[in-house]
Amino acid sequence: MKRNITNWGNYPVEHADEYQPAFRDQLQALAAEKKDWIPRGNGRCYGDASLAPTVITTTKLNRFISFDTLNGILDCESGVTLDQVLEVIVPKGWFLPVTPGTKLITIGGAVGSDVHGKNHHVDGSFSNHIVDMDVILPGGELIVCSPDAHADLFWATCGGMGLTGLISRVKFRLKKIETSYIKQKQIKAANLDEIIRLFEEYKDYTYSVAWIDCLKKGKGFGRSILMLGEHAQLSELTLAQQQQPLKVVNKTLFRFPVYLPSIFLNKLSIGIFNFLFYLKNTKKEINNVVPYEPFFYPLDVIDEWNKMYGRKGFVQYQFVLPLNQKEGLANILHRITERGFASFLAVLKVFGKQDTMIGFPMEGFTLALDIPIRNGLFEFLDEMDKLVLEYGGRIYLSKDARMKAHTFQQSYPRLQEFKQTIQKYNGQQVVHSLLSDRLQLTPQ
Template identity: 45%
Template structure:
């Protein structure tokens, strides 16, 4: 099959690496022939998870057929290259929704399984793979196999969150959730500091199916951790009340006029002053919304998707998204220390999101664990950023937490080992199904994940 050697990156545009791309046109063409390969879905992981420097990268964008939709049971079987956007375009009109969704719909099913992605409902409904009924896989020796929580379960739990290192995920069977309407019923609450924010996120009288909080990463002193907590659920027909009759139907959101960033922003455009001004405006505008309101599902789940190539906002050098989770017990102290370190560094994060997680999932390398997760977008202006991120890693480790591999571009192998205690268990499965370490990525070599770990593969 023809290949193309070119430089590619993840969504953070860092690092940029030369890879050999292969794009199978059909499911039957998916194969694990190359001596070193990694699969790439939509390249929406931020760092080097879908890169394989000087090695093969298998693109799944053409392997994107929806194969079966049981509209009675809400069960979908589709090829792994199908995006969540393509799925939503079909299922929403039939009264179904994704059981878990990340903050962009431009990701592939395979990417959602490999990263075991989480959404705003993790504290109630777990992560993506808690709703996966079956995976069809192509393993390193070319074998085609199925796995699930009950069949080949070890392979399944190694693949879930396994960042593409156990084999090619070819097809995914997913259980959907029913919806009565395509509107969301949403409530916002402002918190003047982190303590209040934790109280809001823990308050059972406010809790809802989905919850998430935006944090002003530049606020300091008594305002450290101020922000807006956002709660929501799929509106029922009764909750649409007196809305216009047409909004009672299952229908897609009016497409927002899509804007695309036409050029890379200059590095100086995002600075403490500009971000501080934006944050103050946003805090007062969104935090001032006292009453519950209805929102379209697109605007609620995917606000950033409305701006094409928004990653150019961070300039040519790109950015790092730092996402960590800290277990419940030390979460408040840990998050306060992280935010303090961040605001003292004067490296503002344009986007800072705090979210409560539910119980630890069963994926051996899955990221979520019961506690709180913080995600920060940080532009790469100089090497000082990496020194700051190393300090954040130490804080996370001190509190028993971990960093999310789907967002990572710079964690050390040593920190990875401390953060992912089930790695040795995972490695045992990997050594059986992929003894020659065929499935390997720039991320896995950087973190010494896989056989021959500690040496370049």
């Protein structure tokens, strides 16, 4: 059935045929029969990566296959979402090895985007923890791949935005935890220099991320709150918390009811929000123990918060710059601030080393900010792209909806290898997306 499909940014919209196979044989039959398709999970990438004339959605292919509670290895179908995984593994004392800022993505999506988390500098991205996985190629053939078997397919699939075929099963290693709580430290930084220094100072923390106010000009330019965390040990919990140390929290407070008319979203309202957010931490430093939910997934308690950005939607601009480009980071942030492209708090993080075939992370600074779509935005972002390129950085495909092909081609150094691998496994280019067409990864 044709319907309008859009991902988290509500831009762009594609009128597409959607199929929702519930079992592997149905999936293989679809893969063999359909043309011009792309896999899609829970639709939480921001742009056009999982949009195509035909969309094969995996959310009904969502079964657990095995859970080795002794060694912490989970095997499941690709449509299982992270919140479902957490419900199963947390009570047994295990946690996701890597998690992005929402638990409402599928495991297949986590692999297709090779997601990173607040622990990238310690644990790498999701692909680092995969034992093996099944990929269904266009044509219907199923291939089991891993870093050892069909390694080219494996590395082109991790972060490959679904262009090798459809991931139907993933087996991955979990992280041992004693409690489901996080020992958290929040430190206020008065400006950009201080936050960068703090990242360096606290680099031994497993989890670190900063929320940065990118509307603030002048002396407080780049003021932010650094959030650090470690999985809490049993002895660090209060007596009440110790009653149920592996508690699973899974709640939605409310659903964002309507698309907010764009008039409400302006420099003033966002400025007030950012000001209050910075002010709410009255002390320089806060130390406490909190459930994992508010630490990792603060926005998941508001269902459909993307409606806040109005019907026209928004883009999330996320780029990474090499570690030696502090000035570059300051320059780009400065321009965003000057132009006043209002964004609620942006997220800043320092990545560790990574060199995968089509992975986004590289050692350096990554900044992500939401910007509602309006006139002049795309031209402005094209200018920012030029700077990102100049400083040797790149843009995250999972968030992207508008990058130009030449920007992409200049920023992913192992692109040829990736293209050849897609050619090898998806030769007829049956699988393609609006993103792959736009970036000229597949012929249009």
